[in-house]
Amino acid sequence: MIIKILGSGCKKCLALEENAKAAADAAGKQAEVIKVTDFAEIAGYGVMSTPALVVDDKVLSMGKVLTSAEIELLL
Template sequence: MIIKILGSGCKKCIALGENAKAAADAAGISAEIVKVTDFAQIAAYGVMSTPALVIDEKVVSAGKVLSVSEVAEQLAAI
């Protein structure tokens, strides 16, 4: 599973990345966390506000920091 964090690298982006890693670890999911900071790549996903969370190339959240439990819900839905 590949989890991408789209954003500039700000505090919110870092927090979302940490929450995504914690959720994957808690669920026992082996996931690669990738940070995407290039705005052209971010725009290619149709994301206009960051941070955004992409799981296996599907945008599941944009413009907010999901909690660990919210990320876990998204992981379970994939």
């Protein structure tokens, strides 16, 4: 599983990254977490507000920091 965190690297982006890692661990899934800061690549996903959560190239959330429990439900 590949989890991408789309954003500029701001505080909210870092929080979403940590929550995604915790959710993958709690779900018992092996995941590679990648930070994407290139705005052209972010726009390619159709994301207009960050941070955004992408799992296996599917946008699951944008514009908010999900908790690890919320992310675990999406995985």
